[in-house]
Amino acid sequence: MANLRESWWIRDVEVPTRVVLAPMAGVSVQAFRRQGRRFGAGLVCSEMVSCAGIEHRNERTLDYLRVASDEHPLAIQIFGADPGVMAEAARMVEAAGADVVDMNFGCPVRKVTKTGAGAHLMEEPELACRVVEAVASAVTVPVTVKMRRGVENGARTCLSLGPRLVEAGAAALTLHPRSAKQMYTGVADHELTAELVSLVGVPVIASGDVTSRTKALAVLEQTGAAAVMVARAAQGNPWGLREILEGGGFRPTREEVAAELIVFIRETVRELGEQRATGFLKKFYGWYLGHGRFPKPFKQELVQLKTTDEVVTRLYAAAPGAAEIVARLEAELPPPEEDVVLDRLPISIYGGG
Numbered sequence: 295m296a297n298l299r300e301s302w303w304i305r306d307v308e309v310p311t312r313v314v315l316a317p318m319a320g321v322s323v324q325a326f327r328r329q330g331r332r333f334g335a336g337l338v339c340s341e342m343v344s345c346a347g348i349e350h351r352n353e354r355t356l357d358y359l360r361v362a363s364d365e366h367p368l369a370i371q372i373f374g375a376d377p378g379v380m381a382e383a384a385r386m387v388e389a390a391g392a393d394v395v396d397m398n399f400g401c402p403v404r405k406v407t408k409t410g411a412g413a414h415l416m417e418e419p420e421l422a423c424r425v426v427e428a429v430a431s432a433v434t435v436p437v438t439v440k441m442r443r444g445v446e447n448g449a450r451t452c453l454s455l456g457p458r459l460v461e462a463g464a465a466a467l468t469l470h471p472r473s474a475k476q477m478y479t480g481v482a483d484h485e486l487t488a489e490l491v492s493l494v495g496v497p498v499i500a501s502g503d504v505t506s507r508t509k510a511l512a513v514l515e516q517t518g519a520a521a522v523m524v525a526r527a528a529q530g531n532p533w534g535l536r537e538i539l540e541g542g543g544f545r546p547t548r549e550e551v552a553a554e555l556i557v558f559i560r561e562t563v564r565e566l567g568e569q570r571a572t573g574f575l576k577k578f579y580g581w582y583l584g585h586g587r588f589p590k591p592f593k594q595e596l597v598q599l600k601t602t603d604e605v606v607t608r609l610y611a612a613a614p615g616a617a618e619i620v621a622r623l624e625a626e627l628p629p630p631e632e633d634v635v636l637d638r639l640p641i642s643i644y645g646g647g
């Protein structure tokens with residue numbers, strides 16, 4: 295049986311566990327990434343940042359990426375289709391402290407694919423290889439690629455493209471074995487992951503439908519992948535990461551849930567500002583308070599509150615014991631003025647992978 299607590303390497307970067315927290319546009323803010331590290335993810339990823347920001351400063355964006363000292367090892371994901379622009383973005387991302395530069399070749403959202411980026415690159419193998427070569431030679435940190443199986447349903451493009459990307463300089467590959475057309479329907483076909491593992495000499499990270507410890511161990515066993523990546527199962531649920539790593543059926547108390555959510559809210563307000571954070575955070579209330587942790591009407595109540603301060607007050611009223619946990623968690627956070635801000639590479643508003 296695979297040991298999820300074992301470390302592994304992406305070239306010269308040591309990843310302390312075999313569980314990777316996925317990049318998710320509109321989700322993987324700094325608070326999400328550092329919480330993921332605290333709960334045992336060996337590697338965390340930023341949501342995708344747009345190389346278009348280098349050339350068009352006026353693009354409407356969600357926000358800029360902030361990197362904190364307690365996130366490492368951290369992969370910053372970039373997307374774009376121009377080798378020169380991607381190389382420049384990679385240099386900036388490395389300067390901001392990325393331990394790994396990840397390239398998004400999997401995003402199925404039309405706004406991204408119509409620019410030639412994301413999953414579209416899987417249909418342009420020559421260009422895809424040139425992008426990887428340009429990025430790999432621009433930085434000293436390892437570069438990686440996250441792919442889908444291909445664009446069309448049933449595609450096996452990842453198996454022909456993967457080895458070529460490795461030859462072009464990719465130090466690891468992540469595979470989400472659904473087609474771009476499938477979006478998130480159907481199931482991730484990890485037989486393809488196993489085939490990819492057998493074809494390349496670099497670590498492969500298996501992404502898709504890893505929701506439990508049993509599933510994580512089964513995917514590692516079936517595929518020989520170096521690690522599993524967890525996306526949706528970690529939304530509002532850092533305990534899911536711990537459960538995957540350790541098992542034991544641990545269930546957080548209401549105080550713990552409220553405390554994690556309060557810290558998450560405060561950090562996100564600091565990152566995005568009150569106005570953006572208010573809307574952004576609403577989906578997290580359902581994610582945190584679900585799983586039978588709080589009664590349903592409580593979530594409805596929080597979603598309707600106008601400011602995040604009111605949400606925090608309401609959470610303390612529902613779980614007074616959370617205050618002690620919040621104080622402990624906040625005391626451990628490094629000072630925000632030490633953050634590095636990547637303000638020339640905006641976070642994509644498009645989402646998806």
Ligand SMILES: Cc1cc2nc3c(=O)[nH]c(=O)nc-3n(C[C@H](O)[C@H](O)[C@H](O)COP(=O)(O)O)c2cc1C
Nearest residue numbers: 316317318319342470501502503524525526646647
């Ligand atoms: C809301 C959301 C946003 C996502 N954004 C990205 C992204 O920016 N980059 C990326 O490579 N994948 C992205 N993905 C894909 C995930 O990283 C992952 O590959 C996929 O969700 C399958 O894993 P899961 O079954 O654990 O959710 C996103 C997925 C979701 C649900």
